[in-house]
Amino acid sequence: QQPVQSPQAVILREGEDAVINCSSSKALYSVHWYRQKHGEAPVFLMILLKGGEQKGHDKISASFNEKKQQSSLYLTASQLSYSGTYFCGTEGSQGGSEKLVFGKGTKLTVNP
Amino acid sequence: DGGITQSPKYLFRKEGQNVTLSCEQNLNHDAMYWYRQDPGQGLRLIYYSQIVNDFQKGDIAEGYSVSREKKESFPLTVTSAQKNPTAFYLCASSLGSSYNEQFFGPGTRLTVL
Numbered sequence: 001q002q003p004v005q006s007p008q009a010v011i012l013r014e015g016e017d018a019v020i021n022c023s024s025s026k027a028l029y030s031v032h033w034y035r036q037k038h039g040e041a042p043v044f045l046m047i048l049l050k051g052g053e054q055k056g057h058d059k060i061s062a063s064f065n066e067k068k069q070q071s072s073l074y075l076t077a078s079q080l081s082y083s084g085t086y087f088c089g090t091e092g093s094q095g096g097s098e099k100l101v102f103g104k105g106t107k108l109t110v111n112p
Numbered sequence: 113d114g115g116i117t118q119s120p121k122y123l124f125r126k127e128g129q130n131v132t133l134s135c136e137q138n139l140n141h142d143a144m145y146w147y148r149q150d151p152g153q154g155l156r157l158i159y160y161s162q163i164v165n166d167f168q169k170g171d172i173a174e175g176y177s178v179s180r181e182k183k184e185s186f187p188l189t190v191t192s193a194q195k196n197p198t199a200f201y202l203c204a205s206s207l208g209s210s211y212n213e214q215f216f217g218p219g220t221r222l223t224v225l
Contacts, residue, residue, distance in 0.1 A: 002154070032213065041202065041216035042155070049211065087154055089214075099170070100214070102147075102155040 001026050003090045005103035012078050012110050020073040020106045022088030031064055031071040032089040032100055035082075042087060045073070075108070083110045114139045118203050118217035125197075125224050133188045133220045135203035141215070143208035144186035148172060149200040149219075158201075161186055162208055190222065197224045 003024045010018050022031060030049045034042035048064035048071055059076045071090075075082055085107045089100035116137040125131045137144065143162050147155040157170030161180040175194025180186055186205075190197045200221050204214040 030211075034214075034216075041218050044213035044215070047211065047213060089155075099157065099160055099168075101157070101171070104152060104154040 002101055003088055003103040005086075005088060005106050007106060008104075009107040010109070012108070014080060014110055014112055015077055016110075018075045018078060018108060020075075020086050020088075020108070022071045022073070022090070022103055024069045024090050026069065026090075026092055028064075028066065028069050028071075028090050028092065030091040031062075032091075033062055033071075033073050034087045034089065035084045036087065036105075037084040045086075078108075078110045080110050080112065083108055116203060116205055116215055116217040118201075118220050120220060121218065123220055123222045125222070127224055128192045130192060131190050131197075131222065133190065133201055133203075133222070135186045135188065135217060136184055137186075137205045137215075137217075138184060139205055139215060140183070141205035141207055142183070143206045144180070145204040145206075145214065146170075146176070146178065146186070146188045147202045147204065149202060155202065158188065197222060 003022050006021045032047050033045040036042040062073045064071045085105040087102050087105045089102045119134045145160040146158040149155050156172050158176050159178040161167035164183050167178050167180050177189045200219050202219045203217040206212045206214045
């Protein structure tokens, strides 16, 4: 079951904050977040595991709410380099499958 | 430098022809994956392999085939049975557990004329 990402697109000015959500109808074991710039390969941002803590990476952090089967990616004080499409990839509650199902992506545009 | 390579970057084929996309990694990763990306659709899993000589179908395996004869290599064949083969194809690899990130290759853009 493909996770649902929201919003589909967001436009920011440099320095503004954004939140991207990823929701699943199934219980989750892990959530991966990736960013892809146009024509390039996706690049890993972070992994959140069931029972784990909120993760952070510079000014990008994420949370994982197991009860709601939802993860959120927080981008604070956005930079021009944050522009791209963000994908979440989810793994079912049993874990160990090593197989991710990706959402359709959220396109983030950061303007000067 | 360790990494994952895909070739060619752009590929054109006539309708009805089979075509094989190359994927090689020197990261010593056990798991390898093939994804298809269409505009607005995200990444959809075609096939994946957790170990040499073994692979599993993903969500959209129809019209595709793979082999995993070597740990480093996971070629994807797009057969004539695939109804809409024009797409961006991404190969990825990982150490092979839920805790490990996937590393993606640069992709191959296949256009079937």
